[in-house]
Amino acid sequence: MTLSEENYLKAIFNLQQETDKGVSTNAIAEFMDTKASSATDMIKRLSEKKLLIYKPYQGARLTDKGRMHAVKVIRKHRLWETFLVENLEFSWDEVHEVAEQLEHIDSDKLIKQLDKFLGYPKNDPHGDPIPDENGNIATIEKKILAELQKNDEGICVGVDDSSSAFLKYLDKLNISLGNNIKVIEKEAFDNSMSIEVDGNKLTISSLASKNIYIKKTK
């Protein structure tokens, strides 16, 4: 399996999460920041390798084999991100680029031992679940902060946007995973929110509140 094939598998896996329809050639091309003709070529290759099933105008769907492979890459990515933050003093906005490289290292023993070394972590530094060895991905009942009502309360368990800009912004606001967040006020005018983060009051925009996941406690 080449690096490029793995990246396409990952892309298709991610796009598939968002719908129950097949993933279109154009959608894949856009996600991969490439041209539709390139996507067509790769779809053909992955299809020949039985990693996905493709029907024109109905999109691509990963086979069990394809899904398993994609999840393994995601598992590696998230374990490496955890290592970088926990052991190499990376901050959560710096890990992605390096993990994109490390995720393609091929060694079962390596990933097994890394998992053990890290103490079998459940989530990566952005709160995303780390798939287990068998490809199972745990889900938790989380809500988008923007959907909470006044006086609702919960724990910050993840972010939807893992871009460096957004993560740095959260750092500045002192919002991080595990924080207790309470909705003080919702502003109907622009959908901004007054919230209390571990005791500190602050205001965040609608856009920001749509990218923060909360596990409700109240």
Place this chain on the structure above:
Amino acid sequence: MTLSEENYLKAIFNLQQETDKGVSTNAIAEFMDTKASSATDMIKRLSEKKLLIYKPYQGARLTDKGRMHAVKVIRKHRLWETFLVENLEFSWDEVHEVAEQLEHIDSDKLIKQLDKFLGYPKNDPHGDPIPDENGNIATIEKKILAELQKNDEGICVGVDDSSSAFLKYLDKLNISLGNNIKVIEKEAFDNSMSIEVDGNKLTISSLASKNIYIKKTK
């Protein structure tokens, strides 16, 4: 810099250590387990990038730029090997293959932090020196065990052959880095040796004794 280019650079660096002559196309091809025509192509590319200077029939020599890059790859390789043995329970005969992949990961911060995490190690699990950030490689006065005389004594500081087969053989004999080794007897007939390793007496073949490095103490 592509993966393949880095591997050729490393090969040429290694071959250059063994002679003061330039490294021939054929020698490179043989080392890389490929054909001379492929080596010619790559030499041309590396030459265009000013990573080496090549004169037909006189061989290739790395420029400062080329040497620096090769050494950086070697630094990464040896740091990762150290990590695998020290933290992920790999044995010294298992690390090479994985390190061959990890050495190509491109991130200055990663390697700097890994070095710090490992406590700035001086040598990798095979006793080879880890180049510093500036590309300097420490040398120690070591001798091949086969060259020691009766009653000579020293510390095992490295191996010349890092093949899995040889390293496993050393494990079986309970020989590892740091052991004190004393020559009890040299057999003129087949050049085998009786030695004492941290108190235990054993006999090793001429071939084995040529692949063990000793830092003499007596």
Place this chain on the structure above:
DNA sequence: ATTAATTTTTAGACAAATCTAAAAATTTGT
């Protein structure tokens, strides 16, 4: 039910890295 818009595929080219087979250049041996 045709046209229009969109989606997808094909055709042909390119760069990287390799190969085989043959040709060219250089060195060595007598």
Place this chain on the structure above:
DNA sequence: ACAAATTTTTAGATTTGTCTAAAAATTAAT
């Protein structure tokens, strides 16, 4: 010095992954 042996290069093909531009297929709209 000349043929023989060796080393190196060229020429042309192949695979992977990409591109542009154009053609074909399908879906949507009036």
